[in-house]
Amino acid sequence: MNFTHLKYAVEIANCKSINKAAEKLYVGQPNLSRALKELEADLGITIFERSPRGISLTPDGEFFIQYAKKILKQIDDIESLFKTESHSKKRFAISVPRASYITDAFSKFTKSFDKSDTVEFFYKETNSMRTIKNLTENDYKLGIIRYGENFDRYYKIMMKEKNLSYEMLAEFRYVLLMSKDSPLAKHEKITYADLADYIEIAHADPYVPSLPFAEVKKEEFPDNSTRRIFLFERASQFEILSQNHESFMWVSPIPKTLLDRYGLVEKTCEENQKKYKDVLIHNKDYTLSELDKKFIDYLVAAKKETIDKHRG
Numbered sequence: 001m002n003f004t005h006l007k008y009a010v011e012i013a014n015c016k017s018i019n020k021a022a023e024k025l026y027v028g029q030p031n032l033s034r035a036l037k038e039l040e041a042d043l044g045i046t047i048f049e050r051s052p053r054g055i056s057l058t059p060d061g062e063f064f065i066q067y068a069k070k071i072l073k074q075i076d077d078i079e080s081l082f083k084t085e086s087h088s089k090k091r092f093a094i095s096v097p098r099a100s101y102i103t104d105a106f107s108k109f110t111k112s113f114d115k116s117d118t119v120e121f122f123y124k125e126t127n128s129m130r131t132i133k134n135l136t137e138n139d140y141k142l143g144i145i146r147y148g149e150n151f152d153r154y155y156k157i158m159m160k161e162k163n164l165s166y167e168m169l170a171e172f173r174y175v176l177l178m179s180k181d182s183p184l185a186k187h188e189k190i191t192y193a194d195l196a197d198y199i200e201i202a203h204a205d206p207y208v209p210s211l212p213f214a215e216v217k218k219e220e221f222p223d224n225s226t227r228r229i230f231l232f233e234r235a236s237q238f239e240i241l242s243q244n245h246e247s248f249m250w251v252s253p254i255p256k257t258l259l260d261r262y263g264l265v266e267k268t269c270e271e272n273q274k275k276y277k278d279v280l281i282h283n284k285d286y287t288l289s290e291l292d293k294k295f296i297d298y299l300v301a302a303k304k305e306t307i308d309k310h311r312g
Contacts, residue, residue, distance in 0.1 A: 105302035
């Protein structure tokens with residue numbers, strides 16, 4: 001059974017005549033009859049009954065034609081979708097850590113397209129392990145992972161095993177983020193001890209290969225705060241920080257426009273000497289698209305504006 005035979009059978013059923021169907025299909029009547037016999041032989045059923053008054057569907061034929069019409073409709077829908085959209089539609093998918101400078105780059109990237117462009121964007125914020133999984137198992141072509149520099153060896157081994165290319169994007173120390181009206185904001189220098197009476201906002205999903213989660217959690221969340229709010233989505237964090245002046249958060253440097261929008265300030269803590277890395281990754285057999293390259297340009301610009309300026 002093939003696609004052409006399905007079309008032939010449906011047209012014969014519509015016309016209730018092999019001769020009329022042959023005319024509409026621009027197929028010779030003997031060829032159409034032969035194709036119908038082959039289809040019936042393949043299925044092991046009789047689709048049409050022949051009589052002096054013409055042809056009609058058998059009970060088996062009625063079921064077959066119903067399904068054949070559904071199949072042909074689905075094929076038409078697929079052809080219509082890809083013929084009209086696939087060549088003009090642009091698609092960009094990336095999996096990233098929760099980082100405001102990356103979101104800033106993505107926002108500017110999305111604004112760079114014309115109204116006439118047909119574009120689909122997929123922007124997934126998650127942890128490093130899920131980003132790697134998105135690239136190796138799901139339909140994401142580009143990713144950014146974040147990890148502490150002391151875990152560099154673990155991730156490089158993993159990326160090699162999973163056939164991933166990687167490139168250093170940014171290296172930084174976390175800063176403290178808080179409301180400009182927080183008592184902490186008035187400190188000239190902040191120590192771990194100063195944070196003890198405040199509420200830490202944290203994202204509770206770090207993961208490092210080959211290490212127990214408890215060890216990673218301890219590494220990420222040192223015991224200098226007795227109260228924590230664990231968030232699993234990012235939309236609430238700035239609202240909490242701006243409204244609850246007893247809260248703070250460890251973050252990569254934030255774009256100034258975002259700080260001003262929510263009335264937030266950054267502060268450094270000299271005791272925190274941990275370095276983090278943001279690494280751009282993709283499959284080794286994947287060639288970066290023009291959309292990928294365009295986004296990376298915005299990403300590098302945002303990194304220079306936020307991360308590099310902060311270090312300088």
